[in-house]
Amino acid sequence: xxxxxxxxxxxxxxxxxxxxSCAASRSIFGTFVAAWHRQAPGKQREFVANIAPGGSTNYAxxxxxxxxxxxxxxxxxxxxxxxxxxxxxSAIYYCHSAVSWGQGTQVTVSS
Numbered sequence: 001x002x003x004x005x006x007x008x009x010x011x012x013x014x015x016x017x018x019x020x021s022c023a024a025s026r027s028i029f030g031t032f033v034a035a036w037h038r039q040a041p042g043k044q045r046e047f048v049a050n051i052a053p054g055g056s057t058n059y060a061x062x063x064x065x066x067x068x069x070x071x072x073x074x075x076x077x078x079x080x081x082x083x084x085x086x087x088x089x090s091a092i093y094y095c096h097s098a099v100s101w102g103q104g105t106q107v108t109v110s111s
Contacts, residue, residue, distance in 0.1 A: 002028050004095045009105030012085055016109070020080040022095030022102060029053070029071045032098045034078040036069060038091035038107075045094070049080060063089075085109045 003025040012018055022034065035050035049059045049069040057069050066085075071078040078095060085107075092104040 002026055002098055002100045004097060004100050004102035006093065006095050006102040006105040009093060009107045011108045011110065014086055014109055014111050016085050017081070017083045018085065018107060020082065020093055020095075020105060020107075022078040022080075022097075024076040024078075024097065027073065027076050028098055029076065029078055030073050034069075034071060034095065034097040036078075036080045036093055037096055038089075038093045039104075040088075040091040043091075048093070051078065082107070087111045 005023050008020040030053050033050050033052050036048040037045050038048050039045040047060055048063055049067055051057050051069045051071055066083050068081040087109045090107060090109045092106050094104045095102040
């Protein structure tokens with residue numbers, strides 16, 4: 001089973017930016033869809049964005065126009081560029097691909 005490790009989370013002020021990374025233990029992103037999900041305290045985990053092996057992308061309405069998902073197959077890494085962050089974006093962000101989930105990285109946006 002492939003291992004996914006997220007990084008890049010942190011504390012940022014509203015309006016700021018962060019870039020999350022998801023590194024896979026082996027090459028899978030050319031074969032499987034890679035997705036970011038997030039879970040805020042007391043809420044269900046929700047879809048944020050995904051990228052297909054062919055490169056097509058999808059975004060949740062709440063992040064469309066602010067977040068960008070991309071990948072670098074040579075580094076087995078998927079990224080989530082998050083701009084114009086809002087306090088409601090605060091959550092643990094998880095990477096998901098194939099049947100694997102990462103451990104999550106905390107994003108906190110202060111108002």
